[in-house]
Amino acid sequence: MEKLRKMNRKRINRIISLSEELRWKIGDDFHDNLTESIYADASKIVEDSVTYTNKKSRFRLDVNIDKIVTSKIWGFPIMLFILGVVLWLTIIGANYPSGLLSELLLDITHPILKNFGESVGLPWWLNGFLFDGVYLAVAWVIAVMLPPMAIFFPLFTLLEDFGYLPRVAFNMDTMFKKSGAHGKQALTMTMGFGCNAAGVIATRIIDSPRERLIAIITNNFSLCNGRWPTQILLATIFIGAVVPESYSSFVSLSAVIGIAVLGIFFMFFFSWALSKTMLKGEVSTFNLELPPYRRPVFWKTIYTSLIDRTLIVLWRAIVFAAPAGAVIWLISNIDVGNESIASWIIHALDGFGFLLGLNGVILLAYIVAIPANEIVIPTILMLTIMVTGISGGEGAGVMFELDSFNAMGDILKEGGWTLLTAVNVMLFSLLHNPCSTTIYTIYKETRSVKWTVVASVLPVIVGLIVTFLVAQIWRILL
């Protein structure tokens, strides 16, 4: 028995050494050649056994469309025009349903719920916590977020289905290549104008690991639809007011577009910086398939984009907004000593806020509103009224907005806002951490705590530095 085992071991060793010898002889090329010949054989078999019904591999119509949308003269104007139309439809088209929803959820349902709470004998604090805190935050997010997403995503998906978007990536690739990114980042960036969480999910189309991480980390520099209303509001109240009335709407619109363009600039800059430093070791590949055009399946596309993109993102936002509402209500209503927690925090942050050209109210609003950018302005208004003690508003912890921009401007000016404050809030709204929905999505997509932290912290640091510099230079010059 023992002898047999010994013999076996001897044989095994001989086989192993023989295999090593043979491996040595066939050399490095063997593996490559084998794979390549398998691929070549497979393609030969396909060629011999598959017949095509139409001999022409590309439809004539396709070739003609491609020639126009990728031409030197028409390529870029067509792209800008389509992007403009999509954004215009989203922003303008969302106004009406948004107004309707906010009237339904905030003006009508909210008082009913509060009265209902009183009538069944809920104590005031539970009533306030549930309906002024949790319900209001959720309702706010739905009213502001749902309509633009329900318009933007289907439009985007239709373009995608038709086959136009890969051509955009094709046209834009050189610009993105210069900053170490992939042409498809043009698409995820545009998706970010709708919603950063959806933009992060959309980076799945980039199959190169390094370029995908770049696209994920820099997506937050796309101004999302939760932030567009903030920009428009502040630009109209403060920036439009410095110029004669006939120019004011033009100037405030330019300011908003300027902020969005600044975001694109930061996106390019940080794509470049990341690809040269932290991400240079990640594997990088490139290929871009230009699929044939096809007629989009209209209703199916609408349905899937509503279910896959809009509702999932909305649900995540609701899940995160509810606790935020609770926190906002609690810190405004729980007193420590003779002041509420919110006042204490605001006073503590005021000094630092001043250094950044902001104030404690704004910083606190951005901290508690991490779950959703949509509730930043209502929170700022509520907190401003609370700390200044001016009349108005709905009470401690109850977020609100007013119908008239001027009335809101008056409240903010009462809270000490200047033109500098408005400019810096606009900058900070562009350059701060992604909302918690996006952070969670980044974690789900990358499965890495490291990249999630980088993506969350990088924009805040940029925001702090930029607002700080603007504030100092502003104060020195003016």
Next chain:
Amino acid sequence: MIYNPITALLVFLAGSLLCFFVFRPKNGIYTLLKNSYQQKGKTILEDVLKFLYHNQEASNSITTNDLTNSLNFSSTLIIDSINKMMESELIFLEKDTYKLTAKGNEYALQIIRAHRLWEKYLSEKTGFHKEEWHERAEKKEHELDTSEINKLAILLGNPKFDPHGDPIPTNSGRIAKKAGIPLSSFEVNCIGKIIHIEDEPKIIYNQILAENIHIYSTIRVIENNKKRVVFHSEGEVFVLPPIVAGNITISVLENSNVNEDNIARLSSLKLNETASIIGLSKECRGENRRRLLDLGFVKNSKVQIDLLNPLGEPKAYLIKGTTIALRKEQASKILIKNNGKQGE
């Protein structure tokens, strides 16, 4: 303290400068501190062994002065380390030159194995630029232990050569021999294959990188004199000074049926021309290589340009009925036989 925007700015500037000096990648205080904590003794010892090994291969004799002059450490540290190595019988003194003992030779081969395997790993599994491979491997070779090196070799499929064409010793110390001659002494009109591109010194290596010369490409020398070496490869013409050409090693291709003129790079294809694919260059590595194979860039496939780009790059190629856009550096790693203009 009274607030003043100018002071605030100055404090900020001072802070950023401080951060810059602490964290800058080269000569930053942070990097220097990190390096000084690493085992210096091991690094010096292994660098001396490697240095002796390479010079022994080139039949140079090495004295103490040669060692202290060539290695980037203080003389006292090097002499310290030499004494230790003599004690542990890694090297011995013959007249006034140092020689490796059998044990020292084996140790040196393991370091070289670690270095070249790591370069191979960087080339296949990461996105680091070629330029960085050597320096990263110079650090990593001192950190890997034997079992890690063997695991790495298995992961990479026991490669025989590193990405520059240098042979990788096996774990039993066996090393492939390379027979080749420097490009600078290659005769005109001879056909050969680039089998090695030296990655040191860095200045010359960067010059070779800038030319986009691909390893294992077939070449034909057109002109070779004291001023310059001109050669033809993959449809392109390259001109190099002899000192740079000396760092490229060529093996002569004996069988004359190789027709070098028929090989071109896909990047040179023009609109309306058709071509068939010969294969992928060896410069196309790792994930990139697999992607291109998956997409159908395999031997004998027909390829043509489908769409030009408004900004010049990437171009879209029609392959196997699908339109695939590739950037120039990828297209240059696909080798084709140009079949000329297609009859309309």
